[in-house]
Amino acid sequence: MNRQQLFEQIQKKRSFLCVGLDTDVLKIPKHLTGEEDPVFSFNKEIVDATAAFSVAYKPNLAFYESLGWQGWQSLEKTVKYIREKYPEIFLIADAKRGDIGNTSSLYARAFFEKLDFDAVTVAPYMGEDSVKPFMNYANKWVILLALTSNKGAFDFQFIRDDKTGNPLFETVLTTSQNWGTAENLMYVVGATKAEKLKEIREITPDHFLLVPGVGAQGGSLQEVAKNGMNSQCGLLVNSSRGIIYASANEDFAERAGEAARTIQQEMDMLLKEKGL
């Protein structure tokens, strides 16, 4: 999917919501645990209930890998289901991968060929040759970690370069813009650091930002939109736990749909305020 198509979908659905499919087998409602593949059954119902209000889904790989190959199978079934039933959806593998060049090529093969994701989150520490292999695919995306939503972000991401005075996350933003364009590169910026979004928008006016941390982690959607929205929206705001675990009972999908719709309605307002 290219940037224009993503923006068109945002306008059509009046939403820039990404639903995080962080499906923990220990938190799945009890009535599903007897199913052949409880993780897939859960995902399927969540997707059906929320797809009208979301433009993207983002399974985090850790949840699937914790179940070994069976978890990868659940993931593959989930991707195939979304692709077939909701072809307009932007699909993100939240994998935070990154390795030397020839190895990153294999990760790209995994997520873009074996699985049909639109985007993969990538960690920047190993530099250019660890990131670029993911850019060798037309209409596929790297989403590079810049400023993350967690406490550990303060350990290294704010270290200032003795030559430029810039914090590391800004150097990641400026350096990586030589590797790709706003057509194949997005950035992760945590909603818990929303006050930084203004500076980040000055450095990257056009790139889409994937913003986790709204909801359970404490970030504010209004502040994210105020500081981060650009003329093509430029934001995908993720919510995981607040939607997929809105209820632990048989009504979990219905409640997830309601939670997604509530966010979508707020997003509609925020898009209107921006004239979009």
Place this chain on the structure above:
Amino acid sequence: MNRQQLFEQIQKKRSFLCVGLDTDVLKIPKHLTGEEDPVFSFNKEIVDATAAFSVAYKPNLAFYESLGWQGWQSLEKTVKYIREKYPEIFLIADAKRGDIGNTSSLYARAFFEKLDFDAVTVAPYMGEDSVKPFMNYANKWVILLALTSNKGAFDFQFIRDDKTGNPLFETVLTTSQNWGTAENLMYVVGATKAEKLKEIREITPDHFLLVPGVGAQGGSLQEVAKNGMNSQCGLLVNSSRGIIYASANEDFAERAGEAARTIQQEMDMLLKEKGL
């Protein structure tokens, strides 16, 4: 496995070789491609031929994930085979993971519970809470990326902190030593940066270092040993392509064994020179 047990194995086998099981299905000898699980068959023969000369194996996850859930199944079979037949071996998941705390816990569950690895490679960018969940397991290890062997290492890892003047990889070393000890934390240091090993040994005299980049990537084993060996050896030197693809024919396992033995004999000399 604890540090003492690892050192004892190194002394016994007169080797600090780690064999990288970077098994690319496209490079497997033709006579194996008809097998039910060619990747596992290949790994099994490689392990049987090299286990006498190696103390560790390191499958890189990218190679398995490029085959989807079937690749994860081959990985699980490989781990199980090594655990049962060679219980003395140190098993490293070269996964370069790292995510917010609760998510890293699930990666730890994947590699230490679902699979029975001894260690996981972890990327440092997201800081303490992304690394520590891997340390909640007795006798299991984090191997943190410090200075990697690739060209992209120069993009961020050498950026100097405006307060301390230290390059980022050194800050990663000093900061992370507050998170763990030499009993549960190792570091990745590329053999292509062997001249840096002296400085690194001053910062981390006791920690084991996992050193990739000898062989195909151009690093020198002698220089690595000269600059990096400590009184408990403190090194695991990885070789992948030079061993597992020593031959593309039916004699691939025999040739792999010979390649591993050649390195082991050099390692024996280097251990002797150090009085170990």
